[in-house]
Amino acid sequence: MTMTSDSHNQKHHHAGRDGERTRGAQSAGAPRRSRKRWSLVVAIAALAAAALAVGSPMAAGTAMADESSNTSVDTIDTSDQIDPKHMWNTDNAIGAGAGESAPVDIPDTSAASPVTDGTTDESSASAAGTVTDVAADSSLDGNDSSATTGTVSNAVATNSAATVQLASTSSSVTWGTDGDSKTFTESDGTVFADPAMKVIDVSKWQGTIDWAAVKAAGIDAAIIRVGYCNNLDSTFVENVKNAEAAGVPFGIYLYSYADTTALAKLEATFVADELDEYVTSLRLPIFYDIENWSSWTDDDGVVHSYPTSASAFQSIVSTFTSTLAARGYDNVELYTYLSFANSYLNTTSLESKIGWIAQYNTTLSYTYPNYDGGRGWQYTSSATVDGISGNVDMSAFDEYAFLDVNSRSTAHYSDIKWLSSQGITTGFANGTFEPSANVIRQDMSAFLYRTDGSPSYTASSSEQATYSDVSSSTPHASEIWWTTANGISTGWTESDGTKTFRPTNTVLRQDMAAFLYRLAGSPAYTPTAADMATFTDVTSSTPHAKEIWWCASVGISTGWTSSDGTATFQPTSTVVRADMAAFLHRTYDVMNG
Structure with a gap:
């Protein structure tokens, strides 16, 4: 008797050991490919010096199924599916570091596009407001969920808490513990993240980093700058290699200078090339850093200025994300700062991608409208961490177990x-x-x-x-x-x-x-x-x-x-x-x- 059961889902693409897919990434020390680069020459006098910092036992897919034991079962497959870095805001800026104050000259193999990377984080010390922290682990399979939904208690274990005092405020944010996880609480008692990750973002401005010391200091993850426009950050390869060796999970960010979809595509292609060549896997997303930048003139005399409409940014972001998706990278989110998010990125589509916000304050006024992923809040640029000389940006993030699994929006997060x-x-x-x-x-x-x-x-x-x-x-x-x-x-x-x-x-x-x-x-x-x-x-x-x-x-x-x-x-x-x-x-x- 021929059995009919467990109909095969043709969309299933797992292959190889434990269902793992590989992208064929090279090791961090792999030789570089040659590729076209833009020649970027710009004079930025309008910007003051500012700190840019944000800068498998067995494979996955193992699930349980209960096969029909030698009884003819007509099965139905209904596929039970669960269905940036920062330019300052001149208002209330808190803490500025050394930015890129001189033009950057890169050999011209394409068109000329002057770009410098002098930026700072914005802050809004006067911003009040609270963020309600709700456990949004909605169930994939109806009530078959171990997650509870509701407001997270503001009670934080403070016996091992670390308090961070911001320079221009009298109150503080607090890192605490909840069992074996971290918590992050705003100065008004609102729990921003529980469980939380303590995340730094780094670029060449941090110099040579002792990643083992960073890990020992309690940093849970990092966001490493891959570059700006299509220019490689001079410490990216070293940071990736050493972070991986030290066991520090990371994501990456690109500071954007795109004012056209053509430049956005160039930037996305650049990011994909660098990831293919140097990165084995990411724990945090790819962040597209969208903010204000000074105008620059390319070799053809064309003046480039940052877009000033949400529709223009929509086209740029859409091109960037779709280009990366075509290369196999589909976990792309936006980084920006509060005033920019509220003025130039305030559409449903763009807001749905803003997963990391800069606001240097002890309370966060941004509410992540239309966004349902893991949230990040860059709350200071003046943190100090063992293994890094000088100040570094610090953020609190919802915890990530995998690149596509976070404590805020993934059903059964704790089980995964x-x-x-x-x-x-x-x-x-x-x-x-x-x-x-x-x-x-x-x-x-x-x-x-x-x-x-x-x-x-x-x-x-x-x-x-x-x-x-x-x-x-x-x-x-x-x-x-x-x-x-x-x-x-x-x-x-x-x-x-x-x-x-x-x-x-x-x-x-x-x-x-x-x-x-x-x-x-x-x-x-x-x-x-x-x-x-x-x-x-x-x-x-x-x-x-x-x-x-x-x-x-x-x-x-x-x-x-x-x-x-x-x-x-x-x-x-x-x-x-x-x-x-x-x-x-x-x-x-x-x-x-």
Whole structure:
């Protein structure tokens, strides 16, 4: 009898070990390619000197699925998806450092475009206002979420808190702790981020950095300047190499001088080239630094001035982001300062990309309208950090576990972070986790194996011959054979008598329930009448009904609750990676009670 189950999602693009994708990035020390550069010559007299500072155990994708054990199941794949640096504002500037005061002359191989990089951060010391900190870990799979929504408590553990006093204010912001995570609190008691990351941004103005000392000082991440326009920051390669060696996660930023879409495309191409050549993976986004800059004249006599309309910036930002997306870099956000955001970037589309804001004050008045990602607030340019000579910009960020997983907007963030901390997933080679991607069966096997502690196991010859579609070259072949040897998976028996595992088929929720139940040791369980009434779409004829009810009874899954109060499980929906993280974490807790 031919089995029909776990229909394969053709959009699934995971390949290689543990489903990891690679972009083919070279190492930080790889030789440079030659490329065209703009000759940039400019005299900037209008700007005062200012500081520019912002300057895998196994691969990801392992999810759980509960296969239909040798019963013909017609499955439905509904893909259960969860569906800058700074130019000053002359008002209330706090703290200025040494900016680039002389013209920068770069060999001209293209057109001439004079650019200098003399900038400072703006601040608004007079700005008041508060930012309400809401845990926005909305559930991917309805109520199957471990996240709670609501206002985060302002209570902060201050026994190990670090207080940062800003030069022109009498109050302070506070770094504290909450369990094993940092918190960041504004002077009025508003919790900006919990959990929080302490993030510096650096460029050539910081000189040679001792990255090991930076890490030891408690810095969680950095944002490294790749350059300005299409000019490489002279310390970028060194900073990337040494930050990686010290284990300091990072993102990058580019200071933009684009006033046309052509220049925006040039800048994006430059960024992609540098990332391809020197960066293996990013933990924080690519930030496009949008702010005021002085006019400059290119070799053709064309005067370039920063745009003064949101529509012009919309075209520039759209070109920059789409060009990078075409090169495989789609996590691009904007950095700017408060007054610029409120005047030139105040459209829904642009606001949806502003993830990092500069406002040098002890309270933040920007509310991140239309933005739902991880937030960053650059609150001072006068921080001091071991390993760096002089002052450095400091920001508070919502915590990032992966480039596309943050504590504010990613469902099941704490579960994904737990999976990473336990070595159950390392994400993809490009630094992402892909929380909304479907789980496939070969990855699910790896996740199950690691959740059980990666026990010692060597497949026998007979075990290796179990499935006609699994060989030693199949990703996670050993883990697939392990799940079979331990009765967690049985695969399908085809009409010719052979058995198949269907490694790249997606995992259904009903199959996931069976896998988790078996991983937990198939505990004795008889569903009660109340258990059997938990979900309106699960009956005794549903494949793996008992296992589904067991998952609900021990708190592994709660399904979706409708407005009328009834709950559904959606047995034939596909499991996505974020949900899988929650299921695995909860199963682990059940197993280790």
